[in-house]
Amino acid sequence: MGTPATVRAWESHFTLYRTIWKSNMLGAFLQPLLYLVGMGLGVGALVDRGDNAENLLDGLTYFQFLAPGLLATTAMMVCTNEAMWPVMGGFKWMRGFHAQAASPLSPGEVAGGLALWHATKGLISVTGVAAVLALFAETRSFGLLLAVPFGALTGVAFAAPLTAWSATRESDNSFPAINRFIIMPLFLFGGAFYPISQLPNWMESIAKVTPLWHGVELCRGAVHGRLGVGEALVHIAVLVSLALVGWLAARITFARKLAA
Amino acid sequence: MITLAGLPLRIVPVQVMQATRPHRMLERQWMVNRAGGWMVLLSGFFEPLFYLLSIRVGFGALVGDVEDGGRLIPYAEFVAPALMAASAMNGALYESTMNVFFRLKYDKVYDAALATPLTSGDVALGEIGYATIRGALYSSAFLVTMWALGMTSSAWAIGMLPVAILISFAFSAIGMAATTYMRSWADFEYVPSIMLPMFLFSATFYPLSSYGDWQWVVQISPLYHGVAMTRSLNLGEWSWAFGGHLVVLVAMALFGVTLTAKRIERLLLP
Amino acid sequence: MPTDSNAPLITAEHLVKRFGDFVAVDGIDVEVPRGESFGFLGPNGAGKSSTMRMIGCVSPVTEGRLRIFGLDPATDGKQIRSRMGVVPQMDQLDEQLTVEDNMILYGRYFDIPRAECKRRAKELLEFVQLTDRAKSKIEPLSGGMKRRVTIARSLINEPELLLLDEPTTGLDPQARHVLWDRLYRLKQRGVTLVLTTHYMDEAEQLCDRLVVMDQGKIVAMGSPRELIEKHSPREVLELRYPAGTNDERASDLDGVGNRREVLPDRVLIYADDGEAALAEVHRRGSRPESALVRRSSLEDVFLRLTGRSLVD
Ligand SMILES: Nc1ncnc2c1ncn2[C@@H]1O[C@H](COP(=O)(O)OP(=O)(O)O)[C@@H](O)[C@H]1O
Numbered sequence: 035m036g037t038p039a040t041v042r043a044w045e046s047h048f049t050l051y052r053t054i055w056k057s058n059m060l061g062a063f064l065q066p067l068l069y070l071v072g073m074g075l076g077v078g079a080l081v082d083r084g085d086n087a088e089n090l091l092d093g094l095t096y097f098q099f100l101a102p103g104l105l106a107t108t109a110m111m112v113c114t115n116e117a118m119w120p121v122m123g124g125f126k127w128m129r130g131f132h133a134q135a136a137s138p139l140s141p142g143e144v145a146g147g148l149a150l151w152h153a154t155k156g157l158i159s160v161t162g163v164a165a166v167l168a169l170f171a172e173t174r175s176f177g178l179l180l181a182v183p184f185g186a187l188t189g190v191a192f193a194a195p196l197t198a199w200s201a202t203r204e205s206d207n208s209f210p211a212i213n214r215f216i217i218m219p220l221f222l223f224g225g226a227f228y229p230i231s232q233l234p235n236w237m238e239s240i241a242k243v244t245p246l247w248h249g250v251e252l253c254r255g256a257v258h259g260r261l262g263v264g265e266a267l268v269h270i271a272v273l274v275s276l277a278l279v280g281w282l283a284a285r286i287t288f289a290r291k292l293a294a
Numbered sequence: 295m296i297t298l299a300g301l302p303l304r305i306v307p308v309q310v311m312q313a314t315r316p317h318r319m320l321e322r323q324w325m326v327n328r329a330g331g332w333m334v335l336l337s338g339f340f341e342p343l344f345y346l347l348s349i350r351v352g353f354g355a356l357v358g359d360v361e362d363g364g365r366l367i368p369y370a371e372f373v374a375p376a377l378m379a380a381s382a383m384n385g386a387l388y389e390s391t392m393n394v395f396f397r398l399k400y401d402k403v404y405d406a407a408l409a410t411p412l413t414s415g416d417v418a419l420g421e422i423g424y425a426t427i428r429g430a431l432y433s434s435a436f437l438v439t440m441w442a443l444g445m446t447s448s449a450w451a452i453g454m455l456p457v458a459i460l461i462s463f464a465f466s467a468i469g470m471a472a473t474t475y476m477r478s479w480a481d482f483e484y485v486p487s488i489m490l491p492m493f494l495f496s497a498t499f500y501p502l503s504s505y506g507d508w509q510w511v512v513q514i515s516p517l518y519h520g521v522a523m524t525r526s527l528n529l530g531e532w533s534w535a536f537g538g539h540l541v542v543l544v545a546m547a548l549f550g551v552t553l554t555a556k557r558i559e560r561l562l563l564p
Numbered sequence: 565m566p567t568d569s570n571a572p573l574i575t576a577e578h579l580v581k582r583f584g585d586f587v588a589v590d591g592i593d594v595e596v597p598r599g600e601s602f603g604f605l606g607p608n609g610a611g612k613s614s615t616m617r618m619i620g621c622v623s624p625v626t627e628g629r630l631r632i633f634g635l636d637p638a639t640d641g642k643q644i645r646s647r648m649g650v651v652p653q654m655d656q657l658d659e660q661l662t663v664e665d666n667m668i669l670y671g672r673y674f675d676i677p678r679a680e681c682k683r684r685a686k687e688l689l690e691f692v693q694l695t696d697r698a699k700s701k702i703e704p705l706s707g708g709m710k711r712r713v714t715i716a717r718s719l720i721n722e723p724e725l726l727l728l729d730e731p732t733t734g735l736d737p738q739a740r741h742v743l744w745d746r747l748y749r750l751k752q753r754g755v756t757l758v759l760t761t762h763y764m765d766e767a768e769q770l771c772d773r774l775v776v777m778d779q780g781k782i783v784a785m786g787s788p789r790e791l792i793e794k795h796s797p798r799e800v801l802e803l804r805y806p807a808g809t810n811d812e813r814a815s816d817l818d819g820v821g822n823r824r825e826v827l828p829d830r831v832l833i834y835a836d837d838g839e840a841a842l843a844e845v846h847r848r849g850s851r852p853e854s855a856l857v858r859r860s861s862l863e864d865v866f867l868r869l870t871g872r873s874l875v876d
């Protein structure tokens with residue numbers, strides 16, 4: 035990536051974003067803040083006075099446990115949405131991709147520009163969450179600087195394969211099902227709100243192969259400075275491969291769609 | 295002198311009082327869904343399953359028991375009724391905001407209906423009615439799932455259903471009224487900024503007493519009044535406070551329906 | 565209060581519609597007897613749709629008196645609407661339903677039993693020649709087809725009065741002719757048609773009687789023939805000169821024909837005998853790039869009455 039042509043394709047997405055960034059940023063900042071106060075502090079008070087919380091949470095308070103996970107879940111939510119309706123719009127409603135392809139950009143560059151945009155969007159929203167985390171002493175650490183790219187990487191690991199798939203769809207009929215049957219369960223069972231060791235064994239094994247869990251572990255480890263190098267490399271490898279495979283697939287599906 | 299029977303006539307405007315065929319709007323929805331929308335509706339039943347399961351296997355052990363009103367309640371049984379109330383709100387709002395906006399601004403469904411003997415009151419009541427039904431369907435699914443997962447605490451839990459329907463009605467009405475003020479899709483970006491705090495801070499996840507001196511803020515949230523009732527009913531408890539909760543939700547519903555009918559008249563019958 | 569069959573279907577006296585300070589309809593008087601085909605002819609913004617919406621009981625009358633079927637829209641809107649069919653300026657078809665379901669649902673809005681709705685839908689789709697599209701969604705239909713569905717839908721309650729707001733605007737010539745043919749048949753069946761248009765050929769084709777509207781006011785009323793005879797000589801000579809020289813060339817033509825209009829793209833000369841006028845033009849040594857003699861039309865009437873062309 036990083037060729038000027040891809041950057042040109044990225045620019046069109048960025049230009050569009052500048053028109054809606056205000057309400058968008060408000061949501062990106064406000065939602066994690068609300069979750070942190072509502073769940074982290076509120077439910078945290080209930081959790082921390084229990085006796086078994088201490089060892090379940092590895093010595094973290096509930097607030098410390100929950101907060102970093104929000105970096106990963108936010109990136110997932112934001113990036114998956116970007117990879118569904120806007121992709122359909124680029125081909126079908128607004129036809130922005132067709133317009134790009136009619137200029138000297140190749141389909142691969144159109145897909146590359148979009149991937150770059152997803153990384154940008156992930157980065158923006160994760161930075162918003164990190165800013166919220168920095169407000170609280172319990173989560174204020176230099177590890178946040180590391181957690182931000184980890185969060186964005188999680189977002190891209192979701193966006194890339196989903197983009198490739200969305201480009202093969204003819205209508206947006208199936209998108210709500212993606213949210214309902216993939217994103218929602220990951221949000222609830224992916225280890226952001228409670229340790230996955232709580233889950234029955236079979237569910238735990240599934241959780242461990244989902245990209246969200248890897249992202250949550252990376253962010254949590256980074257923020258609390260307890261991330262082993264070997265462990266980190268595994269998590270990163272999983273997320274990077276998903277992103278790469280997705281991006282390559284998107285190059286193919288975009289080429290097909292734009293040739294048609 | 296205002297007699298008691300005459301009171302509704304004074305509060306509810308003519309647009310609504312003269313509504314004679316709001317069920318035609320329901321018939322429309324039935325025809326639309328008959329053509330395949332049922333799948334979307336059906337798949338909505340999975341949401342309660344996921345939520346309740348995560349509470350049961352995940353949060354439950356983490357939190358243990360919660361003290362509410364002087365007794366200890368397993369956390370799952372404490373949260374589940376609140377989530378049922380929230381799902382009634384969510385289902386109702388989803389339908390009465392985005393979907394209504396589409397029919398109002400793009401599909402021109404209401405313009406077409408108003409050219410026939412249907413009135414603004416018919417449209418308002420019919421559409422709010424449908425959103426209510428949708429919210430009620432979700433909450434029924436919720437109740438069934440709760441029961442199946444052993445999270446209901448008494449047979450009175452069945453009483454949560456009418457409460458959920460009232461919650462749906464109140465939020466559908468307010469949601470549709472708010473939608474008539476929306477100018478474009480961009481305005482909907484602000485909806486989560488209202489819904490999320492309501493979801494999180496209506497004594498949903500921890501007892502009202504946790505809020506200390508700030509309890510009055512929670513009591514402003516209409517969802518709280520629904521949560522308070524579903525939670526009590528799940529435990530098989532009644533109290534006089536229900537009267538107050540009901541008044542809040544009914545007032546909200548009446549206000550919403552009235553405002554919606556007036557706004558439709560203003561927007562579409564200039 | 566049922567009306568006797570001789571009473572006018574629509575009576576408007578000094579009808580006014582204001583939006584805030586803006587006057588959209590400025591005191592018009594209209595009477596439409598049963599069985600007539602009546603038209604409002606005027607350019608964009610003349611106030612045609614505002615008038616139609618008042619008649620359709622979806623817009624309150626600001627001032628004046630309006631009666632439809634002898635009833636007052638302010639108090640009996642529901643009753644009036646139940647006896648009327650409306651084809652609005654923009655199709656408002658339900659994109660979430662099929663063609664047939666659009667019609668059935670519309671019938672249900674009038675409390676017509678479902679089975680009867682189905683029967684009528686079938687019949688009406690046949691009438692507008694769309695039987696093979698009954699199960700189709702709305703989106704793939706062409707503009708002309710959508711218009712025909714809207715017309716078929718507006719007939720589901722077997723209305724005594726049909727309001728058509730610009731029924732053929734934006735359609736290609738062939739689609740327009742199909743529509744005119746269907747509307748003509750409705751007229752023959754005794755349905756009272758009230759339509760707006762800014763096409764003079766449409767008004768001439770469909771209207772027994774019409775009013776010419778401009779800036780909220782009625783500037784002329786009569787049958788198409790009467791209007792032309794009254795406001796315009798029988799024939800028009802259209803001359804085209806090289807671009808930009810119209811004004812200068814026109815001054816050579818003083819005294820040719822009864823009247824002269826200089827438009828940006830051509831010069832019009834009104835005369836009882838167009839050929840004679842053309843001969844006179846040639847005799848004076850004027851050499852237009854092209855010359856055409858035609859019968860004068862409502863377009864010419866409008867130009868005469870307002871000094872502006874109808875379609876800009
Ligand atoms: N709802 C409204 N609010 C304000 N002005 C309106 C409204 N509807 C129409 N108008 C104005 O009234 C004038 C007449 O419009 P209309 O009746 O639609 O004309 P026509 O149908 O002849 O083109 C126009 O200038 C239009 O802008």
Ligand SMILES: [Mg+2]
Pocket residue numbers: 609612613614653729730
């Ligand atoms: Mg108009």
